[in-house]
Amino acid sequence: LSPQAAGEPFSFGVVRSDTGNVLLDTRIGGLTVSKQFLSLTALLASKNIYGLGENTHSSFRHDLRQRTWPIFARDQGPAVDSGELNLYGAHPYFQCVENDGNAYGLLLLNSNAMDCQLLDYPAISYRTIGGVLDFYMMLGPEPESVVSQYTALIHRPVMPPYWALGFQLCRYGYGSLEELQAAVNRTRDAEIPHDVQYGDIDYMDRRLDFTYDQVNYEGFPEYVLEAKENGLRFIVILDPAINEKAASLGPSNTMADKTLCLAAIEGDYKHYDVHNLYGWAQAEPTLRAARRCTGKRSLVISRSTFPGSGRWAGHWLGDNRSIWPDMRHSIIGMLEFNLFGIPYIGADICGFFGDTTEELCERWMELGAFYPFSRNHNQIDAVDQDPGLWDSVATSSKKALEIRYRLLPYLYTLFYYAHTSGNTVVRPLMHEFPHDRHTLPIDDQFLWGGGLLISPVLAEGLTARSLYLPFDAWYDYYTGRAAERPGERVTSPAPRDVILLHIRGGHILPTQRPALNTQRGRSQPMGVIVAVGLDRRATGDLFWDDGEGAHTIEAKEFGLVRFEFVQDVLTSTIVQNVKGSLGGLKLRDFEFLGVEQKPKHVVLDGTDLPEASWSYDAENRKLVVSAEVDLNTAFTMELGSIWRYKVDMD
Structure with missing residues (x-):
């Protein structure tokens, strides 16, 4: 200037x-x-x-x-x-x-x-x-x-443990261990994936941190240990609250609102200057103490955050309400906190204050299945809202969460790149298409990384919704069918048990067969979804480690596999595999989207696979292959004609 x-x-x-x-x-x-x-x-x-x-x-x-x-x-x-x-x-x-x-x-x-x-x-x-x-x-x-x-x-965001990407259930006001167990049992009986159960502050003895109510929660420690053996983790909420008397100390108490008086002195500082740093300052010692106690990666989630808090903690969007507008606006908060460097983010699914409804909770569970931090939570005076209470909610929750669990390897890989390179996990469309002016205001759709588009229903009574697909190759998650009008806004059916999902061409998403929790799921066979791009190519990565070690990334004790699809050939490259990080993993499920015609042959590492092991859906142009590959070794899978196969053999 x-x-x-x-x-x-x-x-x-x-x-x-x-x-x-x-x-x-x-x-x-x-x-x-x-x-x-x-x-x-x-x-x-x-x-x-x-x-x-x-x-x-x-x-x-x-x-x-x-x-x-x-x-x-x-x-x-x-x-x-x-x-x-x-x-x-x-x-x-x-x-x-x-x-x-x-x-x-x-x-x-x-x-x-x-x-x-x-x-x-x-x-x-x-x-x-x-x-x-x-x-x-x-x-x-x-x-x-x-x-x-x-x-x-x-500072880069913290890497969450793998189990923290599973579904989580909480409420303030179970009232007793029996009521908590009932919610867990309803979830399990409905076969809804469930990794983490919480105890909120009513489990405490007179709200005192590091205690529990030995009358209403008699047997709580034993139940926690028993549940862990079956793959269910427990998180207990600690509330380092400021009592009213402490908040009124100082020359003027019209300055305090659920906090210390701003004129209070803290060491060398006035609370006036450091109030916004309280949660930031608590996160690091809390994570350090948890890691020291467990020897594992552990997890801290805080509502009070400041630039840099993501280095140690995730964030949830606080005490929302069980109403449709709060569900919709949770997407805005989720997108913002990815900009703020805190990608482990989510809202209280089905709402915290007030009584939810069956339809609202059903749609919110579908949306919440794609929050990075996916937790159903509500308050003491509201009705129960765990997803097993209603048949419709249970069915839709199971369906959406099984998709989430299938895609956990992809989500976990996104968190690896957030931790190491600072990428967003959930991102707005305008991050991938900044030159498309239509994407700039969109906040009712969002992406996982660059490869999966989520378009939830966000209003009561709707069984269809308008959505925007930027100009690119897009494939319906459920059918594999390519979108016919990319670059336009379209209206798509969305029955009550469906959240609209599209996979973007050019991306390869690693998958794993879902189970009721990640402890069981991590040993299941894996797969890839290959979404062919407009240039007939696709790429994608898989990051894998033990899922809970505090220093696996810094110590480079992990595996990293790169997948590429070029000229109808899928290949894998082992970028890193330290200490057998990929040991025991089998790749069995291959799904190719955008395959224009039925291949004459499917060839794995030079061997022609029997046609009984693969099938082609001509209407949706989708090829599904079942074959076992050891992820510890590189492989090549070719979709080709007889002519091309013979040339390759020569």
């Missing part, structure tokens, strides 16, 4: 050198710096602004009509229709997608209370009550690169 003349106010700007796009220009307004008030206003490159949390808003792409978004960690549930509320986390970070599809991110590293006003110019105005104006810019230019650069700054 051009320099100021003598006597003009100080300002600065950032310009992308290769395009000339002005990314930040502070000439729009003045700069104020004082002890307890700092402000700065800047023009931005476009109106496509995402992030700035945690607060309530009804769209992923921000409304810029002079909306003010507060950022101050607070025990406030995400009631979207209650105005612009600050919630549990503090993330003064946004991403902007420029009009040409390039993207950048901007972090204000400041722990004080602040608000950010977005203006239609487009512009942003920061106002904070302390700290410094310490800005960091990530220049991408791809949206995924922006997130990778951001997490390189604030």
Whole structure:
């Protein structure tokens, strides 16, 4: 930007050198710096602004009509229709997608209370009550690169244990061990996959951490140990709450709301300056203690987060309500926290406050089956809502969760790349198609990585929904049939027991036959879904380790397999296989989507497979092959004609 003349106010700007796009220009307004008030206003490159949390808003792409978004960690549930509320986390970070599809991110590293006003110019105005104006810019230019650069700054996300990707069940207010057992039994009897059961704070003796109610929860420790033998993990919730007397200490108690007085002194700091760091500061010692006790990877989930919290913890979206709008808006929170570097994210499935309905819980269980952190949870005064209560919910939950469990190797691999490279796990369509303007506002569909599109039904009474498929090859998950009108918005049937899923061409998704929990499932045969791209190619990876070791990635004690499909030939490459990490794994299920005609031969490592071991669906152009391959060794599978087979043999 051009320099100021003598006597003009100080300002600065950032310009992308290769395009000339002005990314930040502070000439729009003045700069104020004082002890307890700092402000700065800047023009931005476009109106496509995402992030700035945690607060309530009804769209992923921000409304810029002079909306003010507060950022101050607070025990406030995400009631979207209650105005612009600050919630549990503090993330003064946004991403902007420029009009040409390039993207950048901007972090204000400041722990004080602040608000950010977005203006239609487009512009942003920061106002904070302390700290410094310490800005960091990530220049991408791809949206995924922006997130990778951001997490390189604030630290990469923690790698969750494999079992933490299974379905989890909780409620505040089981009331007794017998009621908790009844919910577990209903889930098991309905054959719904279930990996983690919780005890919320009512299991405690008088709400005291590290205790349990020895009357209502008599036999609790023994039951936990017994359940673990059958593959069910237990998480107990700890609530390091501040009592009312402590919260009122200090010169002025109109400043405290479920927290210490902001004038309280903590070591060398005032709570005024470090309030937003409380959850961030608790996460690391909690994870360290859990790992020391168990010797395993362990898991910490916190509502109170700050930039860098994802290094140690996941996040859930707090005390939502059992209503359709809160279900829909959970997708926005999930997308945002992937931008914030906390990909292990989810909402309370079926809602926390209030009584759910059968249809709402059914649809929410289908959506929640694709939250990275998938947990059904509700509060003490509400009706039970575990999925085994209703036949319809049980059936739909089983169907959706079995798909999730089948795709857990793919999801786990996405978390590996989040942990090592800073990629998102759940991502918006605009991350994969930033040059397609139709993707920029979409927040009712989302992707797992780049390869799986999820389009849930989000309103009552609907058995179909409109969805957008960007221009590419897309295949229906259930039939394998290719989408006929990519690049357009289409309406697709979605019966009550169906969540719409599409696999993107060019991707290979590793799979595993599902079981009732991951302890049983990890020994099941594996497979691949090969979705042929527009260029007749596809690629994909499988990451695998013991699923719970605290340092397997740092110690490189894992296996990594790369799959490629080129010119009708599927090959695998063993990128790494340390200490037999892939030992015992068998690849048996092969599914090829977009195969235009029935092959004359299917050849595995030079051997012609009998036709009884494979079948071709001409209507949907899908080929299914059953053959056993040891994942420890590279293999080649060819779909070819007699002519090509003979040439290869020569």
